Amino acid sequence: MTETLPTTFDPADIEARWYAHWEANNCFRPDRPDAEAFTLVNPPPNVTGSLHIGHALDNTLQDVVVRYERLRGKDALWVVGMDHAGIATQMVVERQMEARQDKRTNYSREAFVDKVWEWKAESGGAITGQLRRLGCSMDWSREQFTMDPHFTKAVIKTFVDLYNDGLLYRDKRLVNWDPKLKTAISDLEVETQTIAGSFWHLRYPLADGARLPDGRDYLEVATTRPETMLADMAVAVNPADERYASVIGKFVVLPLTGRRIPVIADEHADPELGSGCVKITPGHDFNDFEVGKRAGFAPAEMLNMLDAEANVCQTADGLVPDEFLGLHRFKRNGVDGARELVVARMKEQGFLIPHITKNKDGEEVEHDAEPRQIATPFGDRGGVVIEPWLTDQWYVNAAELAKKPIEAVRSGDIAIVPKTWEKTFFNWMENIQPWCVSRQLWWGHRIPAWFGPGVSEDGTGLDYLGLTDEIVTFVAATEEEALAKAKSYYLSAGIEDASPYISASPLDDDLTRHWNEIQLWQDPDVLDTWFSSALWPFATLGWPESDSPLLQKHFPNSLLISGFDILFFWDARMMMMGFYNMGQKPWDTLYLHGLVRAADGAKMSKSKGNVVDPLGLIDQYGADALRFFMAAMESQGRDIKMDEKRVEGYRNFATKLWNAARFCQSNGIGASSSVKAPTARLAANQWIIGEVASCVTEIERAMADLRFDAAANAIYQFTWSKFCDWYLELIKPVFAGDADSPPAVETRAVAGWALDQILVMLHPFMPFITEELWHKLGAREYELIVAQWPKPEAEVSKEATDAIDWVIDLTTSTRSAKNELGIAPGAKLAAYLAAPSDVATRTIERSSAAIERLARLTPVTIGEAPAGPAMQVTAGSDVFIIPLEGIVDIAAEKSRLEKALAASEKEAKSLGGRLSNPAFAEKAKPEAVEKARADLAHHTGEVERLTAALARLG
Incomplete structure (x- = not known):
C-alpha cells in the first residue's frame, strides 16, 4: 500500500536512512557481468582529511556521472580509497605525541609506524563517512588504501622495474627542503607568499689586481639572501655585457671566507637588472644550480652550507669562519642568525654598499638594505621558509615517461576536457624535470634499495676485504633478493664465500664481524605519496596480478574527474604510469573542474576566514540541494562562486518537487509500471510526453559533452516549469469530473509515468529525495538507483503539442504584460485577435477554458479591437490587442x-x-x-x- 507523503520535506530524515539501505543492499557494486563497463576512480583523499568544499564539488560531479551511467545499464564501478599522506599523517601522529610530552625519536622506526597504524584504525579516514553524507555511490566493499599489502606490492614492483629499465636513479640535485619537517617536499606542497624583506648590495673584490674599465676593483652583487654568500661559487655576468667583458674568466675573492671564485659568462645574468652581476650559489638556489652545471661544476662539487635543520655547517673546502657554524640561517627567538651576522661582518669590513634615501629635509640617509616585497616559498605543512638544498635523492626520468602521454593527448586517444587545458599540459610535459620520489620520513613505502661498500679493483681498500668508502646500491623487491644480488656482486669482485647481511643502519658497530661478512643497510627514505597514487587506476583493480577479472574488465578506466590544480601532480603521473606499467592509457577522458571560490571570487583560505563547510550546508539545506548547486554551477572548468542563496534555492526546488508529488498522490497518481510512454489522446498528455523526450535528449547530449550545468538546467527547467507550473495546471480540470472517465484514467497514467521519468533523470543530481519519492509513490520491485534510464519511445501529435505551447506562450506573455503595467494577476481581460493563425484558431475553439483559466483572457474575440488605449501581447506569430480603458490610468x-x-x-x-x-x-x-x-x-x-x-x- 502506498504511504502518504508527509506535508513537509525533511532531508535529514531520509538521507541517512537511504544511504544505509543502498550500502547494505550492495547497490553500489558492479553486478552486471554482461554489460558494458563504466569505471571511475576517485582522487584518493588524505587519510587525515575532512570534507571541504572542493571535495564536495569533485565527488558530486563523479557521483552524477556514475549514477547516470548506472541508470543507463552499464556495469558501473566507482573505486574509492584513501591516500596514506606521508607528511600529513606523520605530522598528525607526532603532534599527538608532543601533546603527551613524547616524540618519534623515542621509538624505533617499526614501533613508530605501528603507532601510525593504530592512529589510522582509530581516527583516520573520517572523510569516508562524510562522503557518505554527500551521497557518493562508491563501491565501499572494495575500499582501497595506498599502504595496503597488495598496493605496497604494486609500488615496490614499479620502483624495481623502473630502476632495472634505467628510468629511476639516485642523484645529487637541489630539492625543496622543509627544515622543520626535515624532508624534501613536492612543488605542490610549496606555497609562495609575498612578505616584507630586504635587498642587500655587496662588494666582491676582484683578485690579482684586476679592475673594471671604470677603475673599480670590485663587482657589485645584490641579494635577498646574504647568508648564502658563504657558499658562493661564482659571479655571473651576461656574455654580451661589455662592462664586464674584461673580467670574464678572472676571479673575485669572496669576503668573509677568502674563497677565490670565478667570474663566468651566463645569460642568466640580466644586464638590465641591478648591476648586471649575479652571485651564484649552486647548492642553495634552483637557477644557480643550472648556471653552476653550465659552468662545469658537478653536483657533487657544489658547496652546501646548511644542515637538515637550516643551521650553518662547514662547506667541503672548510672556509666558513667558525663563528658562523651552528647558527640558524635566520634570526629566531631573539637570537641573530647567519643572515644578521653576515650583514654585520660585511658592513664592518667595508663590503656592504649602503642604500641611500633622502629624508623630508632632503638630507641623505644610509640604510643597510633596500626594503622589498619578496615572493618567498613556504612549506604548506611545516610553515617555514623552504630551503633549496643539495642532497641525494631518488629521481624518475619523467621526460621519457611523458612521451607516450603527450602523444596520446595530441592524437586524441586521451581527451582533456575542457580542451583549453591541453596547451598547459603540453607546455609542462614537454619541459618536465626529473621527478624526485624520495622523502625523508618513516611513514610510507620504504624505498626497496640497500647500500653496501664497494670493492677496490686491486684489493687495497679500507680493510682486509678490499672494501672502499664508495657506496654500491642493490635494488630488489625483497631483502632476500637484495642479499642475493649483493652476494653475486661481492663474489664477482673476488671475495670468496661473501656473506652480506642487513643491519639496521650503516653504522651498525655492535654486530660482531666475522670473516667475509659485509654489512648492508636499507635506504631509510620512503616514496613520495604521488608515486603510489600514480598507480591508482590499475593497482586498485588488482594489478600486478594480471589475471584479475576486475582489472581485465575495468581497465582502462572510462573517465577521471579532478581539479585542474592536480593535473601535473597526479593526473599526468597516472598517464605516465599507465603507459609504463599497463602499456596503455589509464582512462579515455580527463575532466578538469575549477575551484570553488568565496562569494566575492576570492580564493578560500582559513586565514581569510571565508572557508565554507559543506557539512554545515548539508545540515541546513540537505545533501541534494548542495549537490545540485555544485552540478548546476560547474561550467567546463570555470571557477564556481559560492552562493548560499542558490543552495537555498535548490532546497526550494526539492520542496517544489515534493509538493508536486503530494498533489499527484492526492489525485490518485502513483508509480508507473512502464518505461515506455503510455498511450495518450489529450493534448496536455501528448505535450508532456514530448517534453519528457526532449528533456531526455537534452540531458544525454549535455552529459556526453560533460556539461554538468546544461544537464542540471535541463532537468530543473523541465521539472519546475514544464511539469509543475504548466502540466499540473493543465490537468487539474480533468480531475474535477468523473475519476473513472477515460480522460482521467489516461491522465493518471501519463502523469505517473512523467513523474517517474523526472525521478530517474533527476536522480544523479538529487539521489535522496528521488529515491524517497520513488518508493512513496507506489510499490517497486527495485531501488531507483538501479532503475532504467528513460526511453519514451512515443510518437506525439505536433498539432497537440503546438497548441499547448501556444497557450503557454500566450499565458506567459499576458502575465508579463500585467506585471509591467501593475495590473492584478487574477484580473480577467478581454482580448481581440484580428488575423489568427491556424494554431490559434484551433486552440481558441478547443481550449477556451484553458485560456481563460491560465491566461485570464475572456472573452477572446476573433476580429478587430475597438479604438482606445490598449496593450499588445503575443503568442507565437499571433498578436492580441487587450483594451485598457478603465483598467489602468494610462497617463x-x-x-x-x-x-x-x-x-x-x-x-x-x-x-x-x-x-x-x-x-x-x-x-x-x-x-x-x-x-x-x-x-x-x-x-x-x-x-x-x-x-x-x-x-x-x-
Whole structure:
C-alpha cells in the first residue's frame, strides 16, 4: 500500500536512512557481468582529511556521472580509497605525541609506524563517512588504501622495474627542503607568499689586481639572501655585457671566507637588472644550480652550507669562519642568525654598499638594505621558509615517461576536457624535470634499495676485504633478493664465500664481524605519496596480478574527474604510469573542474576566514540541494562562486518537487509500471510526453559533452516549469469530473509515468529525495538507483503539442504584460485577435477554458479591437490587442514608466562609462568591479523592460 507523503520535506530524515539501505543492499557494486563497463576512480583523499568544499564539488560531479551511467545499464564501478599522506599523517601522529610530552625519536622506526597504524584504525579516514553524507555511490566493499599489502606490492614492483629499465636513479640535485619537517617536499606542497624583506648590495673584490674599465676593483652583487654568500661559487655576468667583458674568466675573492671564485659568462645574468652581476650559489638556489652545471661544476662539487635543520655547517673546502657554524640561517627567538651576522661582518669590513634615501629635509640617509616585497616559498605543512638544498635523492626520468602521454593527448586517444587545458599540459610535459620520489620520513613505502661498500679493483681498500668508502646500491623487491644480488656482486669482485647481511643502519658497530661478512643497510627514505597514487587506476583493480577479472574488465578506466590544480601532480603521473606499467592509457577522458571560490571570487583560505563547510550546508539545506548547486554551477572548468542563496534555492526546488508529488498522490497518481510512454489522446498528455523526450535528449547530449550545468538546467527547467507550473495546471480540470472517465484514467497514467521519468533523470543530481519519492509513490520491485534510464519511445501529435505551447506562450506573455503595467494577476481581460493563425484558431475553439483559466483572457474575440488605449501581447506569430480603458490610468502609468526608464538609463550610462575606464578596472577591488557589472546588467534589463511596457501602452 502506498504511504502518504508527509506535508513537509525533511532531508535529514531520509538521507541517512537511504544511504544505509543502498550500502547494505550492495547497490553500489558492479553486478552486471554482461554489460558494458563504466569505471571511475576517485582522487584518493588524505587519510587525515575532512570534507571541504572542493571535495564536495569533485565527488558530486563523479557521483552524477556514475549514477547516470548506472541508470543507463552499464556495469558501473566507482573505486574509492584513501591516500596514506606521508607528511600529513606523520605530522598528525607526532603532534599527538608532543601533546603527551613524547616524540618519534623515542621509538624505533617499526614501533613508530605501528603507532601510525593504530592512529589510522582509530581516527583516520573520517572523510569516508562524510562522503557518505554527500551521497557518493562508491563501491565501499572494495575500499582501497595506498599502504595496503597488495598496493605496497604494486609500488615496490614499479620502483624495481623502473630502476632495472634505467628510468629511476639516485642523484645529487637541489630539492625543496622543509627544515622543520626535515624532508624534501613536492612543488605542490610549496606555497609562495609575498612578505616584507630586504635587498642587500655587496662588494666582491676582484683578485690579482684586476679592475673594471671604470677603475673599480670590485663587482657589485645584490641579494635577498646574504647568508648564502658563504657558499658562493661564482659571479655571473651576461656574455654580451661589455662592462664586464674584461673580467670574464678572472676571479673575485669572496669576503668573509677568502674563497677565490670565478667570474663566468651566463645569460642568466640580466644586464638590465641591478648591476648586471649575479652571485651564484649552486647548492642553495634552483637557477644557480643550472648556471653552476653550465659552468662545469658537478653536483657533487657544489658547496652546501646548511644542515637538515637550516643551521650553518662547514662547506667541503672548510672556509666558513667558525663563528658562523651552528647558527640558524635566520634570526629566531631573539637570537641573530647567519643572515644578521653576515650583514654585520660585511658592513664592518667595508663590503656592504649602503642604500641611500633622502629624508623630508632632503638630507641623505644610509640604510643597510633596500626594503622589498619578496615572493618567498613556504612549506604548506611545516610553515617555514623552504630551503633549496643539495642532497641525494631518488629521481624518475619523467621526460621519457611523458612521451607516450603527450602523444596520446595530441592524437586524441586521451581527451582533456575542457580542451583549453591541453596547451598547459603540453607546455609542462614537454619541459618536465626529473621527478624526485624520495622523502625523508618513516611513514610510507620504504624505498626497496640497500647500500653496501664497494670493492677496490686491486684489493687495497679500507680493510682486509678490499672494501672502499664508495657506496654500491642493490635494488630488489625483497631483502632476500637484495642479499642475493649483493652476494653475486661481492663474489664477482673476488671475495670468496661473501656473506652480506642487513643491519639496521650503516653504522651498525655492535654486530660482531666475522670473516667475509659485509654489512648492508636499507635506504631509510620512503616514496613520495604521488608515486603510489600514480598507480591508482590499475593497482586498485588488482594489478600486478594480471589475471584479475576486475582489472581485465575495468581497465582502462572510462573517465577521471579532478581539479585542474592536480593535473601535473597526479593526473599526468597516472598517464605516465599507465603507459609504463599497463602499456596503455589509464582512462579515455580527463575532466578538469575549477575551484570553488568565496562569494566575492576570492580564493578560500582559513586565514581569510571565508572557508565554507559543506557539512554545515548539508545540515541546513540537505545533501541534494548542495549537490545540485555544485552540478548546476560547474561550467567546463570555470571557477564556481559560492552562493548560499542558490543552495537555498535548490532546497526550494526539492520542496517544489515534493509538493508536486503530494498533489499527484492526492489525485490518485502513483508509480508507473512502464518505461515506455503510455498511450495518450489529450493534448496536455501528448505535450508532456514530448517534453519528457526532449528533456531526455537534452540531458544525454549535455552529459556526453560533460556539461554538468546544461544537464542540471535541463532537468530543473523541465521539472519546475514544464511539469509543475504548466502540466499540473493543465490537468487539474480533468480531475474535477468523473475519476473513472477515460480522460482521467489516461491522465493518471501519463502523469505517473512523467513523474517517474523526472525521478530517474533527476536522480544523479538529487539521489535522496528521488529515491524517497520513488518508493512513496507506489510499490517497486527495485531501488531507483538501479532503475532504467528513460526511453519514451512515443510518437506525439505536433498539432497537440503546438497548441499547448501556444497557450503557454500566450499565458506567459499576458502575465508579463500585467506585471509591467501593475495590473492584478487574477484580473480577467478581454482580448481581440484580428488575423489568427491556424494554431490559434484551433486552440481558441478547443481550449477556451484553458485560456481563460491560465491566461485570464475572456472573452477572446476573433476580429478587430475597438479604438482606445490598449496593450499588445503575443503568442507565437499571433498578436492580441487587450483594451485598457478603465483598467489602468494610462497617463499616470506612462508617467511612472517614463520616470523609471529615465532613472535606469542614467544609471546604465554612468556604470557603462565607469566600466569602460581602464583605470577603474585596474585600481578598484575585484568585488567592486563585479558589482558594477551586475548593476549595469540589471539597469540594461530594466531599460528594455520599461521600453517594452511603454510600447504596450501605445
